[in-house]
Amino acid sequence: MARLKKWYQIIGWFPLLLAILALVGIVTANHSYSAPIAGSGIWGTFVAFFIRSILGVASWFNTSYGLGIVIFTIFVRFLVLPLMVYQMDSMKKMQGMQDEIKALQEKYSSKDTETRTLLAQEQQALYKEHGVSPFASMLPLLVQMPVLIALYQGIHNSPVLRSGSFLWLNLGQSDPYIILPVLAALFTFGSSFLSTMANPQQNGFTKVLPFVFPFIIFFTSLALPSAVSLYWVVSNLFQMIQTFFLQNPFKMRAERKAARELEKAKARKVRKATRSKKKKR
Structure with missing residues:
Protein backbone atom coordinates (compact mmCIF):
# COMPACT_ATOMS: atom_id res chain seq x y z
CA MET A 1 0.00 0.00 0.00
CA ALA A 2 2.84 2.40 0.86
CA ARG A 3 4.48 1.73 -2.52
CA LEU A 4 1.21 2.36 -4.38
CA LYS A 5 0.80 5.63 -2.49
CA LYS A 6 4.33 6.64 -3.46
CA TRP A 7 3.68 5.83 -7.15
CA TYR A 8 0.46 7.85 -7.01
CA GLN A 9 2.32 10.84 -5.56
CA ILE A 10 4.88 10.64 -8.38
CA ILE A 11 2.43 10.08 -11.23
CA GLY A 12 -0.50 12.24 -10.14
CA TRP A 13 -4.21 11.81 -10.74
CA PHE A 14 -4.47 13.24 -14.27
CA PRO A 15 -2.22 10.71 -16.11
CA LEU A 16 -3.96 7.91 -14.18
CA LEU A 17 -7.36 9.26 -15.23
CA LEU A 18 -6.27 9.40 -18.88
CA ALA A 19 -4.95 5.83 -18.63
CA ILE A 20 -8.26 4.61 -17.19
CA LEU A 21 -10.25 6.40 -19.91
CA ALA A 22 -7.95 4.91 -22.58
CA LEU A 23 -8.46 1.42 -21.15
CA VAL A 24 -12.22 1.94 -21.15
CA GLY A 25 -11.99 3.13 -24.77
CA ILE A 26 -9.98 0.06 -25.84
CA VAL A 27 -12.36 -2.37 -24.11
CA THR A 28 -15.43 -0.54 -25.50
CA ALA A 29 -13.95 -0.62 -29.00
CA ASN A 30 -13.29 -4.34 -28.64
CA HIS A 31 -16.94 -4.97 -27.81
CA SER A 32 -18.07 -2.66 -30.61
CA TYR A 33 -16.89 -5.14 -33.22
CA SER A 34 -19.21 -8.11 -33.17
CA ALA A 35 -17.70 -10.31 -35.91
CA PRO A 36 -15.68 -13.22 -34.51
CA ILE A 37 -11.89 -13.18 -34.89
CA ALA A 38 -10.14 -16.41 -34.10
CA GLY A 39 -7.07 -16.57 -31.89
CA SER A 40 -5.45 -19.62 -30.34
CA GLY A 41 -3.36 -19.53 -27.19
CA ILE A 42 -2.59 -16.53 -25.00
CA TRP A 43 -0.71 -14.59 -27.69
CA GLY A 44 -3.27 -15.40 -30.40
CA THR A 45 -6.05 -14.19 -28.11
CA PHE A 46 -4.13 -10.96 -27.47
CA VAL A 47 -3.65 -10.34 -31.21
CA ALA A 48 -7.35 -11.07 -31.83
CA PHE A 49 -8.30 -8.61 -29.08
CA PHE A 50 -5.99 -6.08 -30.69
CA ILE A 51 -7.56 -6.50 -34.14
CA ARG A 52 -11.12 -6.27 -32.78
CA SER A 53 -10.24 -3.08 -30.90
CA ILE A 54 -8.86 -1.38 -34.03
CA LEU A 55 -11.84 -2.50 -36.11
CA GLY A 56 -14.18 -1.38 -33.32
CA VAL A 57 -12.64 2.12 -33.27
CA ALA A 58 -12.82 2.17 -37.08
CA SER A 59 -16.54 1.43 -36.87
CA TRP A 60 -16.99 4.69 -34.94
CA PHE A 61 -15.60 6.59 -37.96
CA ASN A 62 -17.54 5.10 -40.85
CA THR A 63 -15.22 2.06 -41.08
CA SER A 64 -12.04 4.13 -41.58
CA TYR A 65 -9.32 1.65 -40.63
CA GLY A 66 -6.62 4.33 -40.80
CA LEU A 67 -8.47 6.47 -38.25
CA GLY A 68 -9.01 3.32 -36.22
CA ILE A 69 -5.23 2.83 -36.03
CA VAL A 70 -4.64 6.53 -35.23
CA ILE A 71 -7.19 6.65 -32.38
CA PHE A 72 -6.13 3.24 -31.06
CA THR A 73 -2.50 4.42 -31.02
CA ILE A 74 -3.50 7.45 -28.96
CA PHE A 75 -5.37 5.13 -26.58
CA VAL A 76 -2.21 3.04 -26.17
CA ARG A 77 -0.06 6.12 -25.56
CA PHE A 78 -2.47 7.39 -22.88
CA LEU A 79 -2.53 3.90 -21.38
CA VAL A 80 1.25 3.92 -20.84
CA LEU A 81 1.35 7.61 -19.85
CA PRO A 82 1.65 6.85 -16.09
CA LEU A 83 4.70 4.70 -16.87
CA MET A 84 6.19 7.53 -18.91
CA VAL A 85 5.65 10.02 -16.06
CA TYR A 86 7.32 7.58 -13.67
CA GLN A 87 10.17 7.13 -16.15
CA MET A 88 10.70 10.88 -16.50
CA ASP A 89 10.71 11.30 -12.71
CA SER A 90 13.32 8.55 -12.36
CA MET A 91 15.46 10.12 -15.10
CA LYS A 92 15.41 13.52 -13.36
CA LYS A 93 16.42 11.91 -10.06
CA MET A 94 19.17 9.95 -11.83
CA GLN A 95 20.51 13.17 -13.35
CA GLY A 96 20.63 14.73 -9.88
CA MET A 97 22.62 11.73 -8.60
CA VAL A 132 15.00 5.61 -8.04
CA SER A 133 14.69 2.54 -10.24
CA PRO A 134 17.47 2.34 -12.86
CA PHE A 135 15.22 0.06 -14.92
CA ALA A 136 12.26 2.48 -15.04
CA SER A 137 13.20 3.55 -18.57
CA MET A 138 12.51 0.02 -19.80
CA LEU A 139 8.88 -0.09 -18.62
CA PRO A 140 7.23 1.86 -21.49
CA LEU A 141 9.28 -0.07 -24.05
CA LEU A 142 8.27 -3.41 -22.51
CA VAL A 143 4.62 -2.37 -22.78
CA GLN A 144 4.81 -0.99 -26.32
CA MET A 145 6.83 -3.76 -27.98
CA PRO A 146 4.06 -6.39 -27.66
CA VAL A 147 1.62 -3.82 -29.08
CA LEU A 148 3.84 -3.17 -32.11
CA ILE A 149 4.39 -6.89 -32.72
CA ALA A 150 0.67 -7.60 -32.30
CA LEU A 151 -0.17 -4.82 -34.76
CA TYR A 152 2.24 -6.27 -37.32
CA GLN A 153 0.80 -9.78 -36.91
CA GLY A 154 -2.74 -8.45 -36.78
CA ILE A 155 -2.40 -6.80 -40.17
CA HIS A 156 -1.19 -10.03 -41.71
CA ASN A 157 -3.86 -12.08 -39.92
CA SER A 158 -6.74 -9.74 -40.76
CA PRO A 159 -7.77 -9.58 -44.43
CA VAL A 160 -10.01 -6.61 -43.55
CA LEU A 161 -7.13 -4.48 -42.22
CA ARG A 162 -4.78 -5.69 -44.93
CA SER A 163 -7.14 -4.56 -47.67
CA GLY A 164 -8.04 -1.26 -46.02
CA SER A 165 -7.04 2.15 -47.33
CA PHE A 166 -6.43 5.53 -45.69
CA LEU A 167 -5.65 8.75 -47.55
CA TRP A 168 -3.07 7.68 -50.20
CA LEU A 169 -2.17 4.47 -48.34
CA ASN A 170 -2.93 0.83 -48.81
CA LEU A 171 -2.61 -0.25 -45.18
CA GLY A 172 -1.31 -3.71 -46.07
CA GLN A 173 1.55 -2.37 -48.23
CA SER A 174 4.45 0.00 -47.67
CA ASP A 175 4.02 3.73 -48.35
CA PRO A 176 4.74 4.25 -52.09
CA TYR A 177 5.70 7.90 -51.53
CA ILE A 178 7.92 7.24 -48.44
CA ILE A 179 6.05 9.97 -46.55
CA LEU A 180 5.35 7.87 -43.45
CA PRO A 181 8.95 6.63 -43.07
CA VAL A 182 10.21 10.22 -43.33
CA LEU A 183 7.68 11.47 -40.75
CA ALA A 184 8.45 8.56 -38.42
CA ALA A 185 12.17 9.37 -38.63
CA LEU A 186 11.62 13.12 -38.07
CA PHE A 187 9.38 12.61 -35.04
CA THR A 188 11.82 10.04 -33.62
CA PHE A 189 14.63 12.56 -34.01
CA GLY A 190 12.56 15.31 -32.37
CA SER A 191 11.73 13.15 -29.36
CA SER A 192 15.29 11.83 -28.93
CA PHE A 193 16.83 15.28 -29.39
CA LEU A 194 14.56 16.91 -26.79
CA SER A 195 15.30 14.11 -24.32
CA THR A 196 19.05 14.43 -24.92
CA MET A 197 18.92 18.22 -24.47
CA ALA A 198 17.31 17.72 -21.07
CA ASN A 199 20.17 15.50 -19.91
CA PRO A 200 23.20 17.53 -18.73
CA GLN A 201 25.37 14.41 -18.38
CA GLN A 202 26.12 13.29 -21.93
CA ASN A 203 28.83 11.17 -23.49
CA GLY A 204 29.67 10.46 -27.10
CA PHE A 205 27.18 7.59 -27.27
CA THR A 206 24.18 9.55 -25.95
CA LYS A 207 25.01 12.48 -28.25
CA VAL A 208 24.96 10.23 -31.31
CA LEU A 209 21.74 8.35 -30.46
CA PRO A 210 19.31 11.08 -31.66
CA PHE A 211 20.93 10.84 -35.09
CA VAL A 212 21.15 7.03 -35.24
CA PHE A 213 17.61 6.06 -34.20
CA PRO A 214 15.84 8.05 -36.95
CA PHE A 215 17.83 6.21 -39.64
CA ILE A 216 16.91 2.86 -38.08
CA ILE A 217 13.25 3.84 -37.93
CA PHE A 218 13.33 5.18 -41.51
CA PHE A 219 14.84 2.09 -43.14
CA THR A 220 12.70 -0.26 -41.04
CA SER A 221 9.53 1.62 -42.02
CA LEU A 222 10.38 1.25 -45.70
CA ALA A 223 9.78 -2.49 -45.44
CA LEU A 224 6.76 -2.38 -43.11
CA PRO A 225 3.06 -2.23 -44.05
CA SER A 226 1.69 1.30 -43.94
CA ALA A 227 -0.56 0.40 -41.00
CA VAL A 228 2.52 -0.27 -38.83
CA SER A 229 4.28 2.87 -40.12
CA LEU A 230 1.14 4.88 -39.36
CA TYR A 231 1.20 3.57 -35.80
CA TRP A 232 4.87 4.56 -35.57
CA VAL A 233 4.26 8.10 -36.89
CA VAL A 234 1.40 8.82 -34.48
CA SER A 235 3.19 7.19 -31.55
CA ASN A 236 6.45 9.09 -32.12
CA LEU A 237 4.62 12.39 -32.62
CA PHE A 238 2.84 11.80 -29.32
CA GLN A 239 6.19 10.91 -27.73
CA MET A 240 7.77 14.13 -28.98
CA ILE A 241 4.95 16.30 -27.59
CA GLN A 242 4.96 14.32 -24.36
CA THR A 243 8.73 14.74 -23.94
CA PHE A 244 8.41 18.50 -24.42
CA PHE A 245 5.80 18.84 -21.66
CA LEU A 246 7.16 16.27 -19.21
CA GLN A 247 10.87 16.89 -19.76
CA ASN A 248 10.98 20.40 -21.23
CA PRO A 249 14.70 20.85 -21.94
CA PHE A 250 14.46 24.63 -22.26
CA LYS A 251 12.82 24.94 -18.85
CA MET A 252 15.24 22.44 -17.28
CA ARG A 253 18.25 24.28 -18.74
CA ALA A 254 16.92 27.60 -17.42
CA GLU A 255 16.42 26.03 -13.97
CA ARG A 256 19.97 24.60 -13.97
CA LYS A 257 21.37 27.96 -15.09
CA ALA A 258 19.46 29.73 -12.30
CA ALA A 259 20.76 27.18 -9.78
CA ARG A 260 24.34 27.75 -10.95
CA GLU A 261 23.92 31.51 -10.71
CA LEU A 262 22.53 31.10 -7.19
CA GLU A 263 25.52 28.98 -6.18
CA LYS A 264 27.89 31.59 -7.63
CA ALA A 265 26.09 34.37 -5.76
CA LYS A 266 26.38 32.41 -2.50
CA ALA A 267 30.08 31.80 -3.15
CA ARG A 268 30.63 35.53 -3.80
CA LYS A 269 28.88 36.40 -0.53
CA VAL A 270 31.07 33.93 1.37
CA ARG A 271 34.24 35.35 -0.19
CA LYS A 272 33.10 38.91 0.54
CA ALA A 273 32.31 38.05 4.16
CA THR A 274 35.69 36.34 4.51
CA ARG A 275 37.53 39.39 3.17
CA SER A 276 35.57 41.69 5.49
CA LYS A 277 36.58 39.60 8.52
CA LYS A 278 40.22 39.69 7.49
CA LYS A 279 40.14 43.49 7.14
CA LYS A 280 38.60 43.91 10.58
CA ARG A 281 41.40 41.85 12.07
Whole structure:
Protein backbone atom coordinates (compact mmCIF):
# COMPACT_ATOMS: atom_id res chain seq x y z
CA MET A 1 0.00 0.00 0.00
CA ALA A 2 2.84 2.40 0.86
CA ARG A 3 4.48 1.73 -2.52
CA LEU A 4 1.21 2.36 -4.38
CA LYS A 5 0.80 5.63 -2.49
CA LYS A 6 4.33 6.64 -3.46
CA TRP A 7 3.68 5.83 -7.15
CA TYR A 8 0.46 7.85 -7.01
CA GLN A 9 2.32 10.84 -5.56
CA ILE A 10 4.88 10.64 -8.38
CA ILE A 11 2.43 10.08 -11.23
CA GLY A 12 -0.50 12.24 -10.14
CA TRP A 13 -4.21 11.81 -10.74
CA PHE A 14 -4.47 13.24 -14.27
CA PRO A 15 -2.22 10.71 -16.11
CA LEU A 16 -3.96 7.91 -14.18
CA LEU A 17 -7.36 9.26 -15.23
CA LEU A 18 -6.27 9.40 -18.88
CA ALA A 19 -4.95 5.83 -18.63
CA ILE A 20 -8.26 4.61 -17.19
CA LEU A 21 -10.25 6.40 -19.91
CA ALA A 22 -7.95 4.91 -22.58
CA LEU A 23 -8.46 1.42 -21.15
CA VAL A 24 -12.22 1.94 -21.15
CA GLY A 25 -11.99 3.13 -24.77
CA ILE A 26 -9.98 0.06 -25.84
CA VAL A 27 -12.36 -2.37 -24.11
CA THR A 28 -15.43 -0.54 -25.50
CA ALA A 29 -13.95 -0.62 -29.00
CA ASN A 30 -13.29 -4.34 -28.64
CA HIS A 31 -16.94 -4.97 -27.81
CA SER A 32 -18.07 -2.66 -30.61
CA TYR A 33 -16.89 -5.14 -33.22
CA SER A 34 -19.21 -8.11 -33.17
CA ALA A 35 -17.70 -10.31 -35.91
CA PRO A 36 -15.68 -13.22 -34.51
CA ILE A 37 -11.89 -13.18 -34.89
CA ALA A 38 -10.14 -16.41 -34.10
CA GLY A 39 -7.07 -16.57 -31.89
CA SER A 40 -5.45 -19.62 -30.34
CA GLY A 41 -3.36 -19.53 -27.19
CA ILE A 42 -2.59 -16.53 -25.00
CA TRP A 43 -0.71 -14.59 -27.69
CA GLY A 44 -3.27 -15.40 -30.40
CA THR A 45 -6.05 -14.19 -28.11
CA PHE A 46 -4.13 -10.96 -27.47
CA VAL A 47 -3.65 -10.34 -31.21
CA ALA A 48 -7.35 -11.07 -31.83
CA PHE A 49 -8.30 -8.61 -29.08
CA PHE A 50 -5.99 -6.08 -30.69
CA ILE A 51 -7.56 -6.50 -34.14
CA ARG A 52 -11.12 -6.27 -32.78
CA SER A 53 -10.24 -3.08 -30.90
CA ILE A 54 -8.86 -1.38 -34.03
CA LEU A 55 -11.84 -2.50 -36.11
CA GLY A 56 -14.18 -1.38 -33.32
CA VAL A 57 -12.64 2.12 -33.27
CA ALA A 58 -12.82 2.17 -37.08
CA SER A 59 -16.54 1.43 -36.87
CA TRP A 60 -16.99 4.69 -34.94
CA PHE A 61 -15.60 6.59 -37.96
CA ASN A 62 -17.54 5.10 -40.85
CA THR A 63 -15.22 2.06 -41.08
CA SER A 64 -12.04 4.13 -41.58
CA TYR A 65 -9.32 1.65 -40.63
CA GLY A 66 -6.62 4.33 -40.80
CA LEU A 67 -8.47 6.47 -38.25
CA GLY A 68 -9.01 3.32 -36.22
CA ILE A 69 -5.23 2.83 -36.03
CA VAL A 70 -4.64 6.53 -35.23
CA ILE A 71 -7.19 6.65 -32.38
CA PHE A 72 -6.13 3.24 -31.06
CA THR A 73 -2.50 4.42 -31.02
CA ILE A 74 -3.50 7.45 -28.96
CA PHE A 75 -5.37 5.13 -26.58
CA VAL A 76 -2.21 3.04 -26.17
CA ARG A 77 -0.06 6.12 -25.56
CA PHE A 78 -2.47 7.39 -22.88
CA LEU A 79 -2.53 3.90 -21.38
CA VAL A 80 1.25 3.92 -20.84
CA LEU A 81 1.35 7.61 -19.85
CA PRO A 82 1.65 6.85 -16.09
CA LEU A 83 4.70 4.70 -16.87
CA MET A 84 6.19 7.53 -18.91
CA VAL A 85 5.65 10.02 -16.06
CA TYR A 86 7.32 7.58 -13.67
CA GLN A 87 10.17 7.13 -16.15
CA MET A 88 10.70 10.88 -16.50
CA ASP A 89 10.71 11.30 -12.71
CA SER A 90 13.32 8.55 -12.36
CA MET A 91 15.46 10.12 -15.10
CA LYS A 92 15.41 13.52 -13.36
CA LYS A 93 16.42 11.91 -10.06
CA MET A 94 19.17 9.95 -11.83
CA GLN A 95 20.51 13.17 -13.35
CA GLY A 96 20.63 14.73 -9.88
CA MET A 97 22.62 11.73 -8.60
CA GLN A 98 25.39 11.90 -11.19
CA ASP A 99 27.93 13.51 -8.84
CA GLU A 100 27.32 10.85 -6.17
CA ILE A 101 27.56 8.05 -8.75
CA LYS A 102 30.83 9.46 -10.08
CA ALA A 103 32.20 9.62 -6.52
CA LEU A 104 31.35 5.95 -6.02
CA GLN A 105 32.95 5.00 -9.34
CA GLU A 106 36.14 6.82 -8.33
CA LYS A 107 36.06 5.16 -4.90
CA TYR A 108 35.67 1.69 -6.44
CA SER A 109 37.77 2.23 -9.56
CA SER A 110 39.47 -1.17 -9.44
CA LYS A 111 38.32 -3.74 -12.00
CA ASP A 112 38.49 -6.84 -9.79
CA THR A 113 35.30 -8.78 -9.09
CA GLU A 114 35.08 -7.91 -5.39
CA THR A 115 35.36 -4.17 -6.04
CA ARG A 116 32.80 -4.28 -8.86
CA THR A 117 30.43 -6.14 -6.53
CA LEU A 118 30.89 -3.49 -3.83
CA LEU A 119 30.27 -0.75 -6.41
CA ALA A 120 27.04 -2.41 -7.54
CA GLN A 121 25.87 -2.76 -3.92
CA GLU A 122 26.68 0.88 -3.13
CA GLN A 123 24.89 2.07 -6.27
CA GLN A 124 21.86 -0.04 -5.45
CA ALA A 125 21.76 1.44 -1.93
CA LEU A 126 22.03 4.92 -3.43
CA TYR A 127 19.14 4.24 -5.83
CA LYS A 128 17.03 2.95 -2.92
CA GLU A 129 17.88 6.00 -0.80
CA HIS A 130 16.70 8.36 -3.55
CA GLY A 131 13.73 6.18 -4.50
CA VAL A 132 15.00 5.61 -8.04
CA SER A 133 14.69 2.54 -10.24
CA PRO A 134 17.47 2.34 -12.86
CA PHE A 135 15.22 0.06 -14.92
CA ALA A 136 12.26 2.48 -15.04
CA SER A 137 13.20 3.55 -18.57
CA MET A 138 12.51 0.02 -19.80
CA LEU A 139 8.88 -0.09 -18.62
CA PRO A 140 7.23 1.86 -21.49
CA LEU A 141 9.28 -0.07 -24.05
CA LEU A 142 8.27 -3.41 -22.51
CA VAL A 143 4.62 -2.37 -22.78
CA GLN A 144 4.81 -0.99 -26.32
CA MET A 145 6.83 -3.76 -27.98
CA PRO A 146 4.06 -6.39 -27.66
CA VAL A 147 1.62 -3.82 -29.08
CA LEU A 148 3.84 -3.17 -32.11
CA ILE A 149 4.39 -6.89 -32.72
CA ALA A 150 0.67 -7.60 -32.30
CA LEU A 151 -0.17 -4.82 -34.76
CA TYR A 152 2.24 -6.27 -37.32
CA GLN A 153 0.80 -9.78 -36.91
CA GLY A 154 -2.74 -8.45 -36.78
CA ILE A 155 -2.40 -6.80 -40.17
CA HIS A 156 -1.19 -10.03 -41.71
CA ASN A 157 -3.86 -12.08 -39.92
CA SER A 158 -6.74 -9.74 -40.76
CA PRO A 159 -7.77 -9.58 -44.43
CA VAL A 160 -10.01 -6.61 -43.55
CA LEU A 161 -7.13 -4.48 -42.22
CA ARG A 162 -4.78 -5.69 -44.93
CA SER A 163 -7.14 -4.56 -47.67
CA GLY A 164 -8.04 -1.26 -46.02
CA SER A 165 -7.04 2.15 -47.33
CA PHE A 166 -6.43 5.53 -45.69
CA LEU A 167 -5.65 8.75 -47.55
CA TRP A 168 -3.07 7.68 -50.20
CA LEU A 169 -2.17 4.47 -48.34
CA ASN A 170 -2.93 0.83 -48.81
CA LEU A 171 -2.61 -0.25 -45.18
CA GLY A 172 -1.31 -3.71 -46.07
CA GLN A 173 1.55 -2.37 -48.23
CA SER A 174 4.45 0.00 -47.67
CA ASP A 175 4.02 3.73 -48.35
CA PRO A 176 4.74 4.25 -52.09
CA TYR A 177 5.70 7.90 -51.53
CA ILE A 178 7.92 7.24 -48.44
CA ILE A 179 6.05 9.97 -46.55
CA LEU A 180 5.35 7.87 -43.45
CA PRO A 181 8.95 6.63 -43.07
CA VAL A 182 10.21 10.22 -43.33
CA LEU A 183 7.68 11.47 -40.75
CA ALA A 184 8.45 8.56 -38.42
CA ALA A 185 12.17 9.37 -38.63
CA LEU A 186 11.62 13.12 -38.07
CA PHE A 187 9.38 12.61 -35.04
CA THR A 188 11.82 10.04 -33.62
CA PHE A 189 14.63 12.56 -34.01
CA GLY A 190 12.56 15.31 -32.37
CA SER A 191 11.73 13.15 -29.36
CA SER A 192 15.29 11.83 -28.93
CA PHE A 193 16.83 15.28 -29.39
CA LEU A 194 14.56 16.91 -26.79
CA SER A 195 15.30 14.11 -24.32
CA THR A 196 19.05 14.43 -24.92
CA MET A 197 18.92 18.22 -24.47
CA ALA A 198 17.31 17.72 -21.07
CA ASN A 199 20.17 15.50 -19.91
CA PRO A 200 23.20 17.53 -18.73
CA GLN A 201 25.37 14.41 -18.38
CA GLN A 202 26.12 13.29 -21.93
CA ASN A 203 28.83 11.17 -23.49
CA GLY A 204 29.67 10.46 -27.10
CA PHE A 205 27.18 7.59 -27.27
CA THR A 206 24.18 9.55 -25.95
CA LYS A 207 25.01 12.48 -28.25
CA VAL A 208 24.96 10.23 -31.31
CA LEU A 209 21.74 8.35 -30.46
CA PRO A 210 19.31 11.08 -31.66
CA PHE A 211 20.93 10.84 -35.09
CA VAL A 212 21.15 7.03 -35.24
CA PHE A 213 17.61 6.06 -34.20
CA PRO A 214 15.84 8.05 -36.95
CA PHE A 215 17.83 6.21 -39.64
CA ILE A 216 16.91 2.86 -38.08
CA ILE A 217 13.25 3.84 -37.93
CA PHE A 218 13.33 5.18 -41.51
CA PHE A 219 14.84 2.09 -43.14
CA THR A 220 12.70 -0.26 -41.04
CA SER A 221 9.53 1.62 -42.02
CA LEU A 222 10.38 1.25 -45.70
CA ALA A 223 9.78 -2.49 -45.44
CA LEU A 224 6.76 -2.38 -43.11
CA PRO A 225 3.06 -2.23 -44.05
CA SER A 226 1.69 1.30 -43.94
CA ALA A 227 -0.56 0.40 -41.00
CA VAL A 228 2.52 -0.27 -38.83
CA SER A 229 4.28 2.87 -40.12
CA LEU A 230 1.14 4.88 -39.36
CA TYR A 231 1.20 3.57 -35.80
CA TRP A 232 4.87 4.56 -35.57
CA VAL A 233 4.26 8.10 -36.89
CA VAL A 234 1.40 8.82 -34.48
CA SER A 235 3.19 7.19 -31.55
CA ASN A 236 6.45 9.09 -32.12
CA LEU A 237 4.62 12.39 -32.62
CA PHE A 238 2.84 11.80 -29.32
CA GLN A 239 6.19 10.91 -27.73
CA MET A 240 7.77 14.13 -28.98
CA ILE A 241 4.95 16.30 -27.59
CA GLN A 242 4.96 14.32 -24.36
CA THR A 243 8.73 14.74 -23.94
CA PHE A 244 8.41 18.50 -24.42
CA PHE A 245 5.80 18.84 -21.66
CA LEU A 246 7.16 16.27 -19.21
CA GLN A 247 10.87 16.89 -19.76
CA ASN A 248 10.98 20.40 -21.23
CA PRO A 249 14.70 20.85 -21.94
CA PHE A 250 14.46 24.63 -22.26
CA LYS A 251 12.82 24.94 -18.85
CA MET A 252 15.24 22.44 -17.28
CA ARG A 253 18.25 24.28 -18.74
CA ALA A 254 16.92 27.60 -17.42
CA GLU A 255 16.42 26.03 -13.97
CA ARG A 256 19.97 24.60 -13.97
CA LYS A 257 21.37 27.96 -15.09
CA ALA A 258 19.46 29.73 -12.30
CA ALA A 259 20.76 27.18 -9.78
CA ARG A 260 24.34 27.75 -10.95
CA GLU A 261 23.92 31.51 -10.71
CA LEU A 262 22.53 31.10 -7.19
CA GLU A 263 25.52 28.98 -6.18
CA LYS A 264 27.89 31.59 -7.63
CA ALA A 265 26.09 34.37 -5.76
CA LYS A 266 26.38 32.41 -2.50
CA ALA A 267 30.08 31.80 -3.15
CA ARG A 268 30.63 35.53 -3.80
CA LYS A 269 28.88 36.40 -0.53
CA VAL A 270 31.07 33.93 1.37
CA ARG A 271 34.24 35.35 -0.19
CA LYS A 272 33.10 38.91 0.54
CA ALA A 273 32.31 38.05 4.16
CA THR A 274 35.69 36.34 4.51
CA ARG A 275 37.53 39.39 3.17
CA SER A 276 35.57 41.69 5.49
CA LYS A 277 36.58 39.60 8.52
CA LYS A 278 40.22 39.69 7.49
CA LYS A 279 40.14 43.49 7.14
CA LYS A 280 38.60 43.91 10.58
CA ARG A 281 41.40 41.85 12.07
